[in-house]
Amino acid sequence: MNESSIFTLERGGAPLLISIPHRGTSIPCALADEMTPIAKLTEDCDWHLERLYAFARELGASILTPQYARYVVDLNRPPDDANLYPGRDTTGLCPVDTFDKAPLYKPGHEPSREQIDARRAMYWQPYHDALASELDALRASHGRVLLWEAHSIRSVVPRFFDGRLTDFNFGTADGASAAPGLAEYLAGIVERDGRFSTVANGRFKGGYITRRYGEPEKGVHAVQLELTQISYMEESSPFAYDEAKATAIQPLLRELLISAMTYATAA
Numbered sequence: 001m002n003e004s005s006i007f008t009l010e011r012g013g014a015p016l017l018i019s020i021p022h023r024g025t026s027i028p029c030a031l032a033d034e035m036t037p038i039a040k041l042t043e044d045c046d047w048h049l050e051r052l053y054a055f056a057r058e059l060g061a062s063i064l065t066p067q068y069a070r071y072v073v074d075l076n077r078p079p080d081d082a083n084l085y086p087g088r089d090t091t092g093l094c095p096v097d098t099f100d101k102a103p104l105y106k107p108g109h110e111p112s113r114e115q116i117d118a119r120r121a122m123y124w125q126p127y128h129d130a131l132a133s134e135l136d137a138l139r140a141s142h143g144r145v146l147l148w149e150a151h152s153i154r155s156v157v158p159r160f161f162d163g164r165l166t167d168f169n170f171g172t173a174d175g176a177s178a179a180p181g182l183a184e185y186l187a188g189i190v191e192r193d194g195r196f197s198t199v200a201n202g203r204f205k206g207g208y209i210t211r212r213y214g215e216p217e218k219g220v221h222a223v224q225l226e227l228t229q230i231s232y233m234e235e236s237s238p239f240a241y242d243e244a245k246a247t248a249i250q251p252l253l254r255e256l257l258i259s260a261m262t263y264a265t266a267a
Contacts, residue, residue: 006066006068006122007066014061014062014261015138015139015261016145017146018053018056018063020046020063020065020066022075023046023047024066025045025069026067035071038104039071039104042071048233048239049150052253056257059254061148064127064134073093073120073124074092074094075128076209077208079093081093088160089160090160094111096110099159135147139219144220144221147214147220152229166228167197168198169203169225170187170199170201171183171200171206171223172223173206176214177216178214186225190252206223207224221267232249
């Protein structure tokens with residue numbers, strides 16, 4: 001298996017890397033045979049984000065997307081599978097159930113420690129190697145770089161949060177992964193727009209990628225945006241892209257990216 005089948009990296013010239021680690025939908029055939037029918041629907045995918053962020057190519061962004069589903073291995077979890085939100089329910093490095101707690105594997109086919117290690121080496125590591133390499137290249141060219149972790153989730157997922165989720169959830173690991181005040185600055189832009197709810201470092205503070213690669217003292221500023229899917233698509237199957245909603249939200253996303261990049265590179 002070569003790297004081109006594991007991820008796609010489109011390189012741009014701006015100090016901006018957009019990582020979309022939960023966009024993949026592929027499941028290897030041998031693994032699919034061990035999984036339940038619901039697993040093959042990959043319902044917990046961050047649907048259509050590569051389309052929603054397509055305008056970022058005009059900004060000169062580099063864009064990194066995986067081929068394989070988070071059900072194979074979750075690229076935004078630490079390699080030791082530590083819980084990023086201690087005391088809260090979450091899915092693991094190789095999830096065994098969906099966001100609705102439906103089993104992903106047929107009885108007795110849950111991944112072993114050896115299988116998890118193999119998936120980490122085959123799928124997780126190449127994505128992270130590419131991410132680190134691109135950040136290094138952009139930092140060498142520009143001095144400072146913004147890593148934008150693009151995520152989306154259904155607006156109602158009782159397993160992870162009560163009620164309806166805020167639309168724009170900015171995370172900078174409580175300020176550790178980016179310049180001071182960046183998450184709050186971005187939330188302020190959304191508040192002034194007035195169409196969507198927003199919060200900085202609330203329920204979603206940033207996953208492993210944000211926390212691992214965000215090193216503002218070394219010139220890498222990482223921000224995660226967890227966006228409600230209802231803001232740009234249909235949240236139920238077949239998870240259709242809503243062109244009208246998406247077109248309406250894209251100018252705000254563009255403003256956020258430009259503002260964050262300016263803020264980070266001037267820090």
